[in-house]
Amino acid sequence: xIAGKKYKAEEDRSGMLRTINVKHLLEKLVEEQPGPTPSFTxxxxxxxxxxxxxxxxxxxxxxxSSLKIGEGAIRSMLKRLVKAGIVDVTSEGxxxxxxxxxxxxEVSGKLVDIGLVNIRMPWDHKYNYAVVLRGRxxxxxxxxxxxxxxxxxxxxxALVMTYLGDELHMPGVSILSREKPxxxxxxxxxxxxxxxxxxxxxxxxxxxxxxxGALAAAQTLL
Numbered sequence: 562x563i564a565g566k567k568y569k570a571e572e573d574r575s576g577m578l579r580t581i582n583v584k585h586l587l588e589k590l591v592e593e594q595p596g597p598t599p600s601f602t603x604x605x606x607x608x609x610x611x612x613x614x615x616x617x618x619x620x621x622x623x624x625x626s627s628l629k630i631g632e633g634a635i636r637s638m639l640k641r642l643v644k645a646g647i648v649d650v651t652s653e654g655x656x657x658x659x660x661x662x663x664x665x666x667e668v669s670g671k672l673v674d675i676g677l678v679n680i681r682m683p684w685d686h687k688y689n690y691a692v693v694l695r696g697r698x699x700x701x702x703x704x705x706x707x708x709x710x711x712x713x714x715x716x717x718x719a720l721v722m723t724y725l726g727d728e729l730h731m732p733g734v735s736i737l738s739r740e741k742p743x744x745x746x747x748x749x750x751x752x753x754x755x756x757x758x759x760x761x762x763x764x765x766x767x768x769x770x771x772x773x774g775a776l777a778a779a780q781t782l783l
Contacts, residue, residue: 583607587603590645600633604777604780606638607668608773609630611665613655614665619655620654621636621639621655668783671697671782671783673694674692677691677771678762680747686765688764688765688768688770690763690765690774692776693754693758694760694782695755697757698723698758700759700782703734706781707779708721708778711777711778712774714778718765719761719775720763722748723757724755724758725757729748729749729760759782761779762775763775763778
């Protein structure tokens with residue numbers, strides 16, 4: 562464990578981890594990188610944690626090839642995660658520790674990685690990538706923070722929606738189910754949101770830019 566408390570989740574008297582501010586945790590892990598130019602971002606860390614949660618144990622080379630991230634960056638990320646007590650490197654590969662599993666469960670309970678979707682979007686980009694944030698609609702204002710985060714991460718377009726009262730909304734803008742009923746019905750059919758969900762769809766001509774944009778937008782609501 563890295564000295565100090567900034568990587569340590571709060572614990573109650575029973576030793577159980579309380580709710581973790583995942584966004585803050587990932588940002589702190591990145592801030593501690595040596596050198597002037599970070600070799601990875603919080604979004605890379607989020608992607609790695611989600612992958613390990615689904616696929617562990619996984620070796621470094623497979624992580625690099627599966628995530629399309631250089632081995633040097635993978636080593637740097639794993640080093641930080643190991644020091645933070647989130648990942649352990651075993652003879653079988655990299656695995657999440659008990660702390661890492663709790664973080665993964667917390668993230669995966671909020672974030673549903675839908676992936677590429679075949680929905681006619683109001684833009685013409687090759688890849689459309691969707692994520693759902695369970696029950697996070699109350700955290701949205703107009704979705705501007707999420708759209709900005711998606712664009713900064715590489716997406717060329719982003720649409721942030723909520724599902725309330727069996728209708729699809731653009732927060733503070735319109736009720737899509739009434740103004741664009743065919744489009745709203747297509748989104749609902751493909752995404753299958755639940756009441757109170759936030760749906761984020763990003764578009765880009767590069768797959769990874771679309772994915773990173775969606776994850777960056779999602780991270781603002783974790």
